[in-house]
Amino acid sequence: MKLSDVMSHANLAVFAEVAMVIFMAAFVGIVIWLFWPSRRDALEQHRSMPLDDGVDRPHEGARR
Numbered sequence: 001m002k003l004s005d006v007m008s009h010a011n012l013a014v015f016a017e018v019a020m021v022i023f024m025a026a027f028v029g030i031v032i033w034l035f036w037p038s039r040r041d042a043l044e045q046h047r048s049m050p051l052d053d054g055v056d057r058p059h060e061g062a063r064r
Contacts, residue, residue: 033039
Protein backbone atom coordinates (compact mmCIF):
# COMPACT_ATOMS: atom_id res chain seq x y z
CA MET A 1 0.00 0.00 0.00
CA LYS A 2 1.50 3.29 -1.12
CA LEU A 3 1.07 6.65 0.58
CA SER A 4 -0.62 8.05 -2.50
CA ASP A 5 -3.30 5.34 -2.22
CA VAL A 6 -3.93 6.21 1.42
CA MET A 7 -4.15 9.95 0.71
CA SER A 8 -6.43 9.52 -2.29
CA HIS A 9 -8.91 7.46 -0.25
CA ALA A 10 -8.85 9.77 2.80
CA ASN A 11 -11.54 12.12 1.40
CA LEU A 12 -9.54 15.23 2.20
CA ALA A 13 -11.31 17.28 -0.48
CA VAL A 14 -13.96 18.19 2.09
CA PHE A 15 -11.41 20.28 3.99
CA ALA A 16 -10.60 22.32 0.89
CA GLU A 17 -14.27 22.96 0.25
CA VAL A 18 -14.88 24.02 3.86
CA ALA A 19 -11.86 26.32 3.76
CA MET A 20 -13.12 27.88 0.52
CA VAL A 21 -16.52 28.58 2.07
CA ILE A 22 -14.91 30.11 5.18
CA PHE A 23 -12.60 32.35 3.14
CA MET A 24 -15.40 33.45 0.83
CA ALA A 25 -17.59 34.31 3.84
CA ALA A 26 -14.74 36.31 5.36
CA PHE A 27 -14.14 38.14 2.08
CA VAL A 28 -17.82 39.00 1.63
CA GLY A 29 -18.03 40.11 5.28
CA ILE A 30 -15.03 42.42 4.91
CA VAL A 31 -16.39 43.94 1.69
CA ILE A 32 -19.79 44.55 3.29
CA TRP A 33 -18.15 46.08 6.37
CA LEU A 34 -15.91 48.27 4.22
CA PHE A 35 -18.69 49.74 2.12
CA TRP A 36 -21.31 50.00 4.91
CA PRO A 37 -23.05 53.40 4.72
CA SER A 38 -21.95 54.46 8.23
CA ARG A 39 -18.29 54.22 7.13
CA ARG A 40 -18.76 56.79 4.36
CA ASP A 41 -16.97 59.56 6.32
CA ALA A 42 -13.95 57.34 6.97
CA LEU A 43 -13.79 56.37 3.29
CA GLU A 44 -13.91 60.03 2.26
CA GLN A 45 -11.09 60.84 4.67
CA HIS A 46 -8.97 57.92 3.42
CA ARG A 47 -9.65 58.84 -0.19
CA SER A 48 -8.07 62.25 0.26
CA MET A 49 -5.05 61.05 2.26
CA PRO A 50 -2.53 61.13 -0.62
CA LEU A 51 -3.30 64.80 -1.27
CA ASP A 52 -3.52 65.84 2.39
CA ASP A 53 -0.58 68.00 3.44
CA GLY A 54 -1.65 68.28 7.08
CA VAL A 55 -2.28 72.02 7.03
CA ASP A 56 -5.83 71.73 8.37
CA ARG A 57 -4.59 69.77 11.44
CA PRO A 58 -2.22 71.95 13.48
CA HIS A 59 -1.08 69.17 15.82
CA GLU A 60 0.24 67.12 12.87
CA GLY A 61 1.69 70.11 11.01
CA ALA A 62 4.32 70.56 13.73
CA ARG A 63 6.02 67.30 12.71
CA ARG A 64 7.49 68.80 9.55
